[in-house]
Amino acid sequence: MGIQVKNLVKAFEDKTVIDDISFNVDDGKILSIVGFSGSGKSTVLKLISGLIEKDSGEIITSGGDIAMVFQYSALFDSLNVFDNISFALQERKDLRGKYTQKELEKIVAEKLELVGLSGIENKFPAELSGGMQKRVSFARAIVTEPKIILYDEPTAGLDPISSTLIEDYIVRLKNETNAASIVVTHQMSTIRRTADSVLMLYNGKVVFEGTPDELCAEKTDYTKQFVNATIEGPMKINA
């Protein structure tokens, strides 16, 4: 079932940032949410992950854990890579004490191998590049075998090659975990390389829903403006 979002509404004070949006993401599929900065993309992820409360609407998930990869990785500075990845297994009430140290080491090694970073367990986040930090945060996200993975601008601040690598890992993690994934992004390359479907938001409303090919076909004024990155069009910055 993945995720079903129905008539979701969220306002901050008197500004409605999510205005009655609905969408579905099936297991093993990736939905890209695109739109201008401030259009409510990250708010959708925070609502699904439970970081903020919705005002109305429904978020139905297939159960299991929800993982989130943050824009700037959000690795714990004071912990090394091993402790970062095994954090949930060591600290979560229902998982604490369930794994021996050897089992934790094995799990962390497996997850690091999955993101192509074997052998860096003892390094601290400050010793890693931006791309490596991002991949460690992927490993941390999947350590509890989540059913839903949320990515908040996973390629932000990375060079094109690192971005491509990250995009490959998003697809790889989807295949490995069969999780329903939502990727918030501004990058057309990320949409093309990862997404099964695309949702475009503007002022908290859905203005386009379709496949990456339909987005690139530029059939509406919204998609035309977004794909061509032009200032003229129905979407106004600071609107």
Add this chain to the structure above:
Amino acid sequence: MRVIYKSTYTYKVFKLFYEQCEVFISTLGEIMFYCIEFLKGLRNFNTSFKEIMDQCARFGVSSLPITLSIVGMTSIIVSMQVAGEMVKQGGGNYVGMLMAMLIVREEGAIMAGFAIISMIGSSLASEIATMKVTEQLDAIQVLKVNPVHYLFTPRIIAGTLMMPLVVILASLFGMAGGAAAANITSGLSFKAYFDSVWFGLSMHDLNVCILKSICFGFAITLISCSCGMAAKDGAKGVGIATTKAVVWSFVAIVIIDLLIAAAFFY
């Protein structure tokens, strides 16, 4: 008409007062909320011994040089000014007693509290505030770990346990500093000084001193962690949270000091 009314100084002063009251009440509410959350977390206590020890080392060991310096210096300053006059008036045998009462009842705890706030309280607040603005606290929450329980418990336990030890060490250091200053400036012998120390001290004083330092340790760590947790708006927010933690901790320990003095010595 409305514009004229809003441009008056009276309106601005009252508006500022109202805003400050609002900030005061909301900060008090935040601290109470986090205090209750922390206490709830104690029911399912699960903090590792190592984590508590790490925080104890940070609280006790790393703050010790500055705490000993501040308490030692203030004791030397007081002793230098008091001992000479008392020796002249024939009260040399009471210098130790006076210093003991001053340090154990008041100066040791309050000056150590100020030192701990400057060094540890500010560092706790900025550490947690930085975690907040870099989404590390959100990451903890998404991983289904309660950030209040995870971050507050070892820090508050360490603060509550270590503060009495720091205050006792600082008080001993202060009394030794006072003895040295009295000896150098007024020629008062160490024997005369330390003999009179015992006249000024009672178990009641020591118990109150320990109780006070436990309350200080709890208040400083709770307030500092709470202010850090409530930070927002990036780097500026970290600065505001740190300042708030320091100011609120200062005010809190003075109020606690007043209440304990009123309860036990009035």
